[in-house]
Amino acid sequence: MDLFYKQYGKHNPPLIILHGLLGASGNWHTLSRNVFKEKATVYAVDQRNHGRSPHHETLTYEAMADDIRDFIHRHALGTVTLLGHSMGGKTAMQTALSYPGLVDRLIVADMAPKAYPPHHTELLEALAAIDPSAYDSRSAIDEALAEDVPSFPIRQFLLKNLAYEDGTYRWQMNLGAIRANYEAINAAITSGRTFDKPTLFVRGGRSDYVADADLPAIRGLFPHARLETIADAGHWVHADAPDAFARLVMDFLAD
Incomplete structure (x- = not known):
């Protein structure tokens, strides 16, 4: 790779x-x-x-x-x-x-x-609950994420995973693979x-x-x-x- x-x-x-x-x-x-x-x-x-x-x-x-x-x-x-x-x-x-x-x-x-132990389950679920392409600004995504992630520093860290291409936001990381392999990550x-x-x-x-x-x-x-x-x-x-x-x-x- x-x-x-x-x-x-x-x-x-x-x-x-x-x-x-x-x-x-x-x-x-x-x-x-x-x-x-x-x-x-x-x-x-x-x-x-x-x-x-x-x-x-x-x-x-x-x-x-x-x-x-x-x-x-x-x-x-x-x-x-x-x-x-x-x-x-x-x-x-x-x-x-x-x-x-x-x-x-x-x-x-x-x-x-x-x-x-699985420290990040709630964060991963919060990220998965948001479709970045449905929003037209980073601040709007931040506001939506704040409902489940009240910590501003943590949200700022997570939002570094946002990519903006052709007028659309998306998660840059492979959230599906991370969630599917989370047990292996904690091993x-x-x-x-x-x-x-x-x-x-x-x-x-x-x-x-x-x-x-x-x-x-x-x-x-x-x-x-x-x-x-x-x-x-x-x-x-x-x-x-x-x-x-x-x-x-x-x-x-x-x-």
Whole structure:
């Protein structure tokens, strides 16, 4: 699958960044452009069924790891550093475990390899209840979405998935495939092997996604994992505390 991506900088090593569920490469634009490109060639990727990448009925971590393997080969990147947030963190973990020869370092933002309860069911149902083509403005879609999603920041994030073409709005992500594969998206990452290279897990202190109790499972798969906590950040750790997150990543790349 030929994934859409945005490239920043021209320094080694290559750094591939993977967004979370219902996100896209643009979520990482500011950090990639202003910070990461100074030490790496950054490839911010749209994962399958998200952003401007192709749609497919399959949405498993094995399939998404294969997409990243193919991306590395297609662009002749050799070995790379992977950075993934949330769902993208699980894709990064699966890629490192399945294709350790392609990954030098791994960075996971606020995600553990465990299975998670379905946090996003109501959001997915709210999105599915709206036909964007029935509206003539972004503000009208926002108003309709507000009935089920009262949080303005969450709506702003979701509305980044709107595309406007030929006078018509549509959801850019493959909402049908995401809903059909939601159980697989929440599934645990498992493997009969370990990733024995430098690994950094970064969690938000106000997030409950990565608990101290998850450390044994993390180190069972990633023996060299280091866990850092940014106290004043939530699940969107890189957006809540971009400077602190960037320092951790840049120090890890330079180590």
